[in-house]
Amino acid sequence: MHIRINSTGLAIVTMLLLGTISLIASIGYNSSILAFIGLGLVFWGEVLLYIRPEEYTKKVLLEAALSPSLTTLNEMIQEFAYKGDVTYLPPKYFTDPETTKIYISKHKDTSLPTPKQVQKYENQPVARTPRGMLLTPPGIQLSKLLEKSLGTTFIRTDLKNLQQNLPRLFIENLEIAENLEIRAEDDMTKSTTIHAKITKPFYADTFKEAEEPSQLTGSIGGPICSAIAIAITKATSKPVRITDTKSSEDGNTIEASYEIIEE
Amino acid sequence: MGFPLSFWDISLWLAITAIVLLITSELISPYYGKTNLLINKKRLRNVAIIVSTLFLITVAIRIATIIISP
Numbered sequence: 001m002h003i004r005i006n007s008t009g010l011a012i013v014t015m016l017l018l019g020t021i022s023l024i025a026s027i028g029y030n031s032s033i034l035a036f037i038g039l040g041l042v043f044w045g046e047v048l049l050y051i052r053p054e055e056y057t058k059k060v061l062l063e064a065a066l067s068p069s070l071t072t073l074n075e076m077i078q079e080f081a082y083k084g085d086v087t088y089l090p091p092k093y094f095t096d097p098e099t100t101k102i103y104i105s106k107h108k109d110t111s112l113p114t115p116k117q118v119q120k121y122e123n124q125p126v127a128r129t130p131r132g133m134l135l136t137p138p139g140i141q142l143s144k145l146l147e148k149s150l151g152t153t154f155i156r157t158d159l160k161n162l163q164q165n166l167p168r169l170f171i172e173n174l175e176i177a178e179n180l181e182i183r184a185e186d187d188m189t190k191s192t193t194i195h196a197k198i199t200k201p202f203y204a205d206t207f208k209e210a211e212e213p214s215q216l217t218g219s220i221g222g223p224i225c226s227a228i229a230i231a232i233t234k235a236t237s238k239p240v241r242i243t244d245t246k247s248s249e250d251g252n253t254i255e256a257s258y259e260i261i262e263e
Numbered sequence: 264m265g266f267p268l269s270f271w272d273i274s275l276w277l278a279i280t281a282i283v284l285l286i287t288s289e290l291i292s293p294y295y296g297k298t299n300l301l302i303n304k305k306r307l308r309n310v311a312i313i314v315s316t317l318f319l320i321t322v323a324i325r326i327a328t329i330i331i332s333p
Contacts, residue, residue, distance in 0.1 A: 032267040039268070039276060047284075051306045172305075 015045035105132040139226025149173040154234035194258040274321035284311035
């Protein structure tokens with residue numbers, strides 16, 4: 001039988017044990033030095049116990065588990081021969097106010113379906129119609145996690161609020177990336193474009209799988225780009241398209257552009 | 264036989280611990296490289312704040328004692 005010894009756990013137990021013995025001895029010998037040692041050991045033992053993350057998984061394991069799902073998604077879209085636009089639909093298109101889905105049109109430059117048309121198929125996991133298909137975005141769970149950390153749903157926020165809060169959620173709360181910059185570019189004649197620059201993202205390796213060349217206009221995005229698209233579509237209550245995504249050569253920086261579609 | 268540390272000894276110990284924890288929680292980065300000890304930065308900061316507050320309470324008690332005593 002092979003037992004893996006956790007060195008941190010062993011250190012904590014030793015510190016707590018020695019600290020307690022030292023504290024008891026300090027009372028017996030009336031020694032303030034022993035009391036200080038005991039107090040320090042017990043305190044740091046408890047602090048170490050408290051500051052350890054409750055659950056953690058190695059990054060490589062998560063990325064290895066995620067990659068096949070993204071590859072399957074790309075292969076499935078190619079198999080069904082959908083060549084149109086990829087659009088993130090806001091919750092107003094669905095009966096459930098928390099739902100967001102991707103709509104992929106069969107052909108390029110076709111108009112978006114109406115909420116009534118979408119609602120007919122919304123409960124199907126992969127809803128296919130002659131005009132297009134509905135898919136669950138790869139970043140849906142990540143966006144839910146972001147909402148949980150924020151303490152509210154993105155529907156109750158706006159774009160300005162999102163620009164302020166998303167970097168904090170990404171960097172401090174969930175530590176998904178080392179830095180996140182969100183910049184809105186409002187073109188009065190056309191639509192609003194959001195630029196996101198993600199530095200040292202967690203899912204950097206899966207980005208390549210998500211960005212495999214396809215015949216689609218725009219992109220579904222990897223988990224991070226998809227989660228940002230969901231946040232934008234929920235906050236603005238307008239359909240969103242990922243128009244451009246690019247990664248730096250070393251994979252440390254991902255830049256994504258989102259277009260908010262005016263209906 | 265009793266606990267050998269007085270209230271003011273504990274206050275001093277809290278002050279030193281609070282300084283160490285506050286500096287550590289501010290300087291520590293989540294990207295600290297490969298190590299076997301994973302640290303929840305937010306929790307470390309909470310501990311630092313709690314210990315600092317406890318020290319400030321002992322200071323407040325000290326000031327109150329000086330004012331009240333004749």
